[in-house]
Amino acid sequence: MVENLVKKFGSITAVDDVSFEVEEGAIFGFLGPNGAGKTTTINILCTLLSPTSGKAYINRYDCDRESAEVRRAIGIVFQDSSLDKDLTARENLMFHAYLYRVDKTERKERIEDALRFVDLTDRADDLVKKFSGGMKRRLEVARGLIHRPKVLFLDEPTLGLDPQSRTNLWEFITTLPKLHRVTIFMTTHYMEEAEVCDKIAIIDKGKIIASGTPADLKKIVGGDVIYLKTSNNEEAMKDIRKLFDMEVSEKDGEIFLSALKGDACIPALIREVGERVLSVRMQRPTLNDVFLKLTGKEIREQNGTGLDNIKAMVRSYRRRHDRD
Amino acid sequence: MIETNAVYVIVAREFKKFIREKSRLISTLARPLLWLFLIGGGMSRLVPAGENVSYIQFIFPGILGMTILFSSIFSSISIIWDKEFGFMKEILVAPVSRFSVVVGKATSGMVLSTFQAVIVLCLFPFIGLRLDPLQIVGVILVSAILSFALASFGILLASFYESYESFSVIMNFIVMPMFFLSGAMYPVKLLPEVLKLVSKLNPLTYGVDALKNIVFPYETGRMSADFSLFTDLAVILTLSLVFVLIAGKAFERKQ
Ligand SMILES: Nc1ncnc2c1ncn2[C@@H]1O[C@H](COP(=O)(O)OP(=O)(O)OP(=O)(O)O)[C@@H](O)[C@H]1O
Ligand SMILES: [Mg+2]
Numbered sequence: 001m002v003e004n005l006v007k008k009f010g011s012i013t014a015v016d017d018v019s020f021e022v023e024e025g026a027i028f029g030f031l032g033p034n035g036a037g038k039t040t041t042i043n044i045l046c047t048l049l050s051p052t053s054g055k056a057y058i059n060r061y062d063c064d065r066e067s068a069e070v071r072r073a074i075g076i077v078f079q080d081s082s083l084d085k086d087l088t089a090r091e092n093l094m095f096h097a098y099l100y101r102v103d104k105t106e107r108k109e110r111i112e113d114a115l116r117f118v119d120l121t122d123r124a125d126d127l128v129k130k131f132s133g134g135m136k137r138r139l140e141v142a143r144g145l146i147h148r149p150k151v152l153f154l155d156e157p158t159l160g161l162d163p164q165s166r167t168n169l170w171e172f173i174t175t176l177p178k179l180h181r182v183t184i185f186m187t188t189h190y191m192e193e194a195e196v197c198d199k200i201a202i203i204d205k206g207k208i209i210a211s212g213t214p215a216d217l218k219k220i221v222g223g224d225v226i227y228l229k230t231s232n233n234e235e236a237m238k239d240i241r242k243l244f245d246m247e248v249s250e251k252d253g254e255i256f257l258s259a260l261k262g263d264a265c266i267p268a269l270i271r272e273v274g275e276r277v278l279s280v281r282m283q284r285p286t287l288n289d290v291f292l293k294l295t296g297k298e299i300r301e302q303n304g305t306g307l308d309n310i311k312a313m314v315r316s317y318r319r320r321h322d323r324d
Numbered sequence: 325m326i327e328t329n330a331v332y333v334i335v336a337r338e339f340k341k342f343i344r345e346k347s348r349l350i351s352t353l354a355r356p357l358l359w360l361f362l363i364g365g366g367m368s369r370l371v372p373a374g375e376n377v378s379y380i381q382f383i384f385p386g387i388l389g390m391t392i393l394f395s396s397i398f399s400s401i402s403i404i405w406d407k408e409f410g411f412m413k414e415i416l417v418a419p420v421s422r423f424s425v426v427v428g429k430a431t432s433g434m435v436l437s438t439f440q441a442v443i444v445l446c447l448f449p450f451i452g453l454r455l456d457p458l459q460i461v462g463v464i465l466v467s468a469i470l471s472f473a474l475a476s477f478g479i480l481l482a483s484f485y486e487s488y489e490s491f492s493v494i495m496n497f498i499v500m501p502m503f504f505l506s507g508a509m510y511p512v513k514l515l516p517e518v519l520k521l522v523s524k525l526n527p528l529t530y531g532v533d534a535l536k537n538i539v540f541p542y543e544t545g546r547m548s549a550d551f552s553l554f555t556d557l558a559v560i561l562t563l564s565l566v567f568v569l570i571a572g573k574a575f576e577r578k579q
Contacts, residue, residue, distance in 0.1 A: 046417050071419040082414040086341045095333045099418040143414075 014040040016206035017054070022185060022199070024150075025177050029197035030187040037206040038187040039079055042153050045185070046076050059150055072100075075144030075182075079155040081136055085129035089120055089139050092128060093146055100147035114142040118172070134165035138172065145180055152176065154186035158193060170196060191285065202290060209294050215260075221285040221293050224262025226269065227254045229278040236273050243272050326427050330420035334428030335435055337411070338399065342436055349440075356391045356444045360384065360451070363509075374547030377540050380451050382547045385535030386508025388467065389528055391444050392437045393506075396471050397499055399433040400478025401491060423572040426479055430568055433475025434468055441467040453539065462538040466557075470531035473560050476567035477527060483574040506532045512550045527567075530559040 015037040022028040030038050043049040045056050047067040056063040059073045083092055093111045102110060115121045118138040128136060137157055144152055157173065158166040174196050176182055186197070194200045194214060201211035210217060230236040233255050237248045240257065248257045259265040262282045270277055342348065360380065364387070368379035406412035415425055445463055448455055455463070481494055505519060506528035512520060523529050534556035536549040543549075549556075 048413070048416060068419055068421075071417055074417070076417055078413055080410075080413075082411055084337060084341070084411045086344060087337065091337075091340070095337055096414070096418075098329050098333050099415065099420065101329055101419075 013206050015044070015051075018203070018206070018208050019054075020201050020208065020211060022183060024183055025181060026198040027174065027177060027184040027186065027196060029194040029200040030185065030203060031189070031191070031194050031200055032187070032203035033189065035205075036203045038203060039155055040206075041203075042076070042155050042185070042187065045070075046074055046153060047071055072147075073150045074153060075147065075149035075151070076153040077137070077140045077144050077155065077157055079159060079187075081140060083128050083136060083140055083143070086127060088125045088127055089115065089131070090124040092139065093143055096143050096146050102147055110146055114146055118142040132165075133160050134162075134169065137161065137165075137169055141169075141173070141176075145176070145182070148180065149182060151183045151185060154184065156187055156189070158188065158190075166193075191290065202294070204294075210290065217290060218260065218285050221258075221289045223258050223260035224265075224285060225256055225258045225283045226262050226266060227256045227281045227283070228269070228273065229254055229280075230273060230276040231278060232276055236276055239273060240269070244269075325421070325423065327420045327424040330415070330418070330424040331428040331431055334415065334425070335432040338432040339435055342439075352391070352395055352440055353443060355394065356387045357447075359390065360387045360444075360447065364451075374543055374545045377543050377547045378452070381453055381540070383509055384448065384451060384453060385539050386506065386532050388441050388444055388463070388535055389470070389506060389508050389532040390503055391440050392467055392471050392531070393474055393499065393503055393528055395437040395440050396433045396474035397478040397481070397494070399436055400429060400475050401482050401494060403429065403479060403482040404485060404487070404491070422576045426476070426568060426572045426575050429479055430472055430475040430571070433478065434471040437471035437475065438464065438468045441471070455539065459538050463535060466531065466534045466538065466560075469557070469560050469564060470528075470534070473527055473531070473564040473567055476564060476571050479571040480567055480574055483571060483577070502526055502528050505529070507536075507550060508532050511546060511548075514546065527560065527563050530556040530563075534560065 018037075018041060020028075030041065032038050040049065044051050045058060045063055047063055047070050050064050058070050061069040061073065063070050084095075087095070090111060093114060094107070097107045097111060112121070115124050118141065120135060120139055120142070123131070123135065128139065131139065141152075141154070141157070154173065158169055161169065170193060173184065173186070177184060188194055197214060199212065200214055200217055201208045202217070203209070210220060228236065233250055233253070237250065237255050240246060240248050240255075246257050246259070248255055250256075262284070266280060266282065270280065360383065364380035364383045367383075371379040373379065374382065403412055407416070416422075442464060445460070445467075481498065485494060505515075505523045505526050507523060508528075512523045512529060512533075515523060530551065533549050533551050534553055536543075537553040537556060540548070
């Protein structure tokens with residue numbers, strides 16, 4: 001789907017020789033820190049930007065040259081909401097349906113379906129500015145689906161949501177491929193979120209540094225890390241090495257080991273190490289760990305350009321005001 | 325070539341929002357009112373009247389022009405902001421041509437500006453003007469064409485100035501001078517040669533002049549219109565077309 005894509009903004013290379021392919025009906029995750037080039041890639045795919053070099057195809061249409069065909073085939077939820085806040089939910093969907101020339105006979109029905117689907121039927125005639133962040137996000141996803149696109153892009157769909165709504169939104173998103181036969185291309189900062197994807201690509205500074213299924217990627221970091229505090233670390237370590245044939249080390253009075261499926265491993269560990277265990281904790285691999293492993297550094301603190309900063313400001317402003 | 329569904333969506337959306345936002349309506353009407361009654365009212369004590377026209381009546385076409393100028397440019401400039409953060413993105417990824425988007429935007433600028441111009445027009449009895457129905461229709465038609473031209477001009481500006489910081493640059497260095505050098509506040513024929521030349525290059529000049537031609541057709545002296553109505557209409561119609569075509573081209577550029 002994407003071959004050797006390069007996008008430069010003056011001296012900044014936002015996307016640097018990126019290639020990947022997404023299968024029909026799959027959920028593809030694009031994982032990376034701020035400024036990695038995720039949004040830029042999406043903008044090229046959805047025909048808002050032209051690539052500096054390289055090719056991108058959706059449904060075998062060239063994103064740069066056959067924009068019209070590509071636009072018909074895609075739906076997008078942008079990182080920054082593109083809902084019209086001074087219109088009602090239904091009006092937003094209605095205008096979308098007009099814009100995509102949804103057949104008159106189907107228009108009403110699809111809109112009602114979409115509203116029901118995202119659980120907003122009773123709020124349909126409220127102005128969008130009165131909605132919570134989660135409701136807006138759901139409405140936006142619903143809008144992106146009104147014209148039955150082949151590919152749905154989601155740019156950080158959970159941005160600014162609390163953990164609860166984040167989980168809800170994810171459950172909702174994962175039902176989409178089956179219900180609507182749509183391919184999903186999404187970006188995120190969070191490893192946990194990428195878990196539901198069929199395939200993930202990790203991007204940093206415009207380059208894809210790893211890709212594969214979530215399980216593949218976790219193998220790079222070696223899976224979950226389990227930390228144990230025991231009354232006798234030396235002995236416990238010896239036992240674990242003997243019984244499980246695993247790498248164990250000690251740090252700051254805790255012993256730790258990594259396991260692919262940590263949660264399944266803990267009961268067995270405790271059974272063997274027994275009453276010596278004082279406390280157990282487990283850490284899931286995070287994007288940060290994968291990062292650390294692949295680049296040898298932490299995910300950089302954001303030091304974006306002026307434009308990035310303004311965008312961040314506007315986002316946080318909006319988030320604060322969206323609560324009202 | 326022009327997708328009517330896109331034009332409809334853009335116009336309907338903006339009109340709906342405009343009607344809903346009462347505060348915006350009031351604040352856009354406050355400016356012409358202030359200019360007309362405070363500046364016009366004050367200055368007419370200082371400026372001797374023409375044959376049939378007092379100063380406050382003289383600036384009435386100019387105030388209509390100002391209403392149209394500000395509202396058209398503002399409506400178009402909002403594209404800059406919308407492109408980055410709002411609804412414009414939704415339209416830009418929809419399967420409609422860029423040219424239809426430009427025509428839609430220019431049309432919605434036209435509808436909103438004409439609507440506001442009509443409200444300001446209702447003030448004419450209060451400043452002692454007498455207009456027959458034909459003149460009123462004329463004013464509305466000229467307002468519509470002028471709005472379309474200026475909204476297209478605004479889209480052109482918006483497609484060159486990509487960042488929102490440029491908003492004040494556009495306001496201070498383009499819109500305000502356009503207003504002052506349009507013959508709205510003083511007749512173009514009384515300006516020094518250099519400024520007269522600049523005025524002649526200003527699209528708003530012809531719009532205001534057309535309105536003067538219609539509002540006081542028999543005035544001949546100092547305060548009369550500067551060009552013939554035919555010239556005015558020819559210029560603004562041509563400019564409408566030229567601006568909307570160039571804006572369409574400019575808008576098609578991708579980064
Ligand atoms: N219009 C632009 N002009 C100049 N530079 C840009 C532009 N858009 C993006 N960039 C730069 O390209 C790089 C990648 O930005 P991009 O928005 O694609 O990152 P991202 O992965 O989406 O990050 P985030 O997680 O913050 O959304 C950044 O360094 C950014 O400053
Ligand atoms: Mg982004």
